[in-house]
Amino acid sequence: MYTVEALKKQYDGEIIILKDEKCKYFFLEDTQVTIVPFQLKKPKHFLHSIYHLATCEKVFVDNYFGFLAATDFKENVECIQLWHASGAVKRFGLADPSIEHRTQKANERFRKVYQRFDKVVVGSDKMAEIFKKSFNLTEDNILKTGIPRTDFFYEDHVEIEEKLKKKYPELKNKKVILYAPTFRDHQLTNPDIQLDLNQMYEALHEDYVLLLKLHPAVNTNFANPYPDFIIDVSSKEKINQLLLITDLLITDYSSIPYEFSLLNKPMIFYSFDLEEYARARGFWEDYHTMTPWACCLYHSGNH
Numbered sequence: 001m002y003t004v005e006a007l008k009k010q011y012d013g014e015i016i017i018l019k020d021e022k023c024k025y026f027f028l029e030d031t032q033v034t035i036v037p038f039q040l041k042k043p044k045h046f047l048h049s050i051y052h053l054a055t056c057e058k059v060f061v062d063n064y065f066g067f068l069a070a071t072d073f074k075e076n077v078e079c080i081q082l083w084h085a086s087g088a089v090k091r092f093g094l095a096d097p098s099i100e101h102r103t104q105k106a107n108e109r110f111r112k113v114y115q116r117f118d119k120v121v122v123g124s125d126k127m128a129e130i131f132k133k134s135f136n137l138t139e140d141n142i143l144k145t146g147i148p149r150t151d152f153f154y155e156d157h158v159e160i161e162e163k164l165k166k167k168y169p170e171l172k173n174k175k176v177i178l179y180a181p182t183f184r185d186h187q188l189t190n191p192d193i194q195l196d197l198n199q200m201y202e203a204l205h206e207d208y209v210l211l212l213k214l215h216p217a218v219n220t221n222f223a224n225p226y227p228d229f230i231i232d233v234s235s236k237e238k239i240n241q242l243l244l245i246t247d248l249l250i251t252d253y254s255s256i257p258y259e260f261s262l263l264n265k266p267m268i269f270y271s272f273d274l275e276e277y278a279r280a281r282g283f284w285e286d287y288h289t290m291t292p293w294a295c296c297l298y299h300s301g302n303h
Helices: 002-010 043-055 066-070 097-101 104-115 125-135 148-154 158-167 197-204 239-245 256-263 274-280
Strands: 015-020 033-038 058-061 078-081 119-122 142-144 175-179 208-212 230-232 248-251 267-270
Touching (some): 002 148, 066 104, 097 274, 175 239, 197 208, 256 267
Parallel strands (some): 058 078, 078 119, 175 208, 208 230, 248 267
16 A cells, blocks of 8 residues: 555556455555456456566565566566565575475576565665575665555554444453464464463453454464454454554564564564474574563463
8 A cells, every 4th residue: 555655656657456366455446556356367367467567667566476487577677576574583585494395496486586576675774684695686686765564653543443443342441462473384274373262361351352363374264262352353454453452462473573563562472383483484583582572471281
């Protein structure tokens, strides 16, 4: 949204949004903005998308898209990576430990995608170094402008907060705990929520409400045992809006704390599988050094 609005202020041409079917964000169309479904399995939409990629002047992407490996842009086209997070805890790209287990063909595809990034927008010198290592880029590829994702937190949001509280009457006169864990590659369809929900309910339900926000990559139907205490907002609400009404954030290796820190509210890093996750994904720094407080909270085991 912020990228589109910024473009409108300095560009009066056509803006095409190639929207992946997994994208939950609702973009508004107008005389300048057109939304095209980006669905490779549907020939009509696929050809329409390819046409726009072949005829555009600028391409903005916010994640890894494998199709870029086979996309040859015109010489005057610039591909700008906005990314989807303000900071980085776990390693990704060419620094991801899992590349050792990928095939040579898969690794070559990843490299080709990263070679398409003419510029990467970053919010700090530290993230610039991380992107250079992750995508095999140079300083010439880095735009140190701050990222659009954080613009949201510097605006007035009284209306958004009131709307959420009206939508969820369970929040009335309660403090809000938000549990927002990152994904585990082996739990994309059956995540193991490592909170003792029974104990949390008994101890907290009179004063708190627990919002459950699983990673967008995770598909699950959560069987809610305490609907008056737990609200599953995994597929319903934008994470930045939820942060506004959150009093306490519980997370693990997600980048969400970078945004939440702008609100100066407390957070707990619940790293129940720290050693296993470190081996599988790796961290940019020692986890305990990066986080102000890493602990186990209401673990379902004997902790």
